[in-house]
Amino acid sequence: MQALLKFSRAVDALNAFIGKYIIWLILGSTLISAINAIVRKAFNVSSNAYLEVQWYLFAAAFLVAAGYTLLNQEHVKIDVVLHRLPKRAQIWVDIFGFVFFLTPMCGAVLLFGTPFFLQGFHSGEMSQNAGGLVRWPVYLMMPLGFGLLLLQGWSELIKRIAYLKGLIEDPTQKRSEKSAEEELAEEIAKLAEAKGKV
Numbered sequence: 001m002q003a004l005l006k007f008s009r010a011v012d013a014l015n016a017f018i019g020k021y022i023i024w025l026i027l028g029s030t031l032i033s034a035i036n037a038i039v040r041k042a043f044n045v046s047s048n049a050y051l052e053v054q055w056y057l058f059a060a061a062f063l064v065a066a067g068y069t070l071l072n073q074e075h076v077k078i079d080v081v082l083h084r085l086p087k088r089a090q091i092w093v094d095i096f097g098f099v100f101f102l103t104p105m106c107g108a109v110l111l112f113g114t115p116f117f118l119q120g121f122h123s124g125e126m127s128q129n130a131g132g133l134v135r136w137p138v139y140l141m142m143p144l145g146f147g148l149l150l151l152q153g154w155s156e157l158i159k160r161i162a163y164l165k166g167l168i169e170d171p172t173q174k175r176s177e178k179s180a181e182e183e184l185a186e187e188i189a190k191l192a193e194a195k196g197k198v
Contacts, residue, residue: 001167004158011155012071015148019068022061029057048129056138063145067152073174087170091160094172098157106150113142 036050069075082090117139119125125135159171 001162001165005162005167008155008158008162011067011151015067015071015152015155018148019065019071022065022068025057025061029054029061032057048127048131049133052127052129052133056133056141059138060141060145063141064148066145067148070149070152070156073172087172088164090172091164095157095160098153098160102153103150106146106153109146110143110150113139113146117143 032050032054036046036054040046082093085093117136120139121136127133127135156171159168162168163171
């Protein structure tokens with residue numbers, strides 16, 4: 001079990017690292033969108049490449065961060081009954097979900113998405129839009145994103161089993177770390193306070 005927990009920690013570290021930096025793709029997408037709108041209005045010039053690259057960046061952020069989202073337990077859960085169950089029953093429901101839903105679903109996307117990406121990569125498929133981009137980078141996001149999600153699902157499965165065996169603390173407890181929004185709000189408050197003292 002210790003080897004599996006070591007694997008789990010490595011997967012957690014990988015997705016935490018990716019999640020820390022993937023957020024910048026949202027900023028990139030937003031800036032490209034803003035610059036494209038300004039150039040289009042000011043100079044009546046535009047390109048489909050600008051639209052497509054912002055879609056690519058958004059798709060990458062959404063898909064590649066899925067594992068990070070699961071790590072931080074931020075996926076939407078419709079929890080009408082689950083929270084009323086004892087903790088061990090909740091853990092068993094999670095285990096069932098990871099084994100019978102998440103793993104097969106990710107496996108299916110990998111099974112069909114990887115050949116789809118490889119075909120686009122080898123053919124050099126291009127967008128049909130004028131000035132569009134090559135398609136394989138966005139196709140790559142499917143197997144990459146679902147591969148990371150599958151790894152994180154297995155990591156969560158390992159942690160739940162370890163919890164049931166009494167080897168670790170409750171893995172479903174959210175960390176007390178501050179969110180990026182909370183850190184930003186604190187930083188703004190500190191700056192405002194510093195300006196007030198000047």
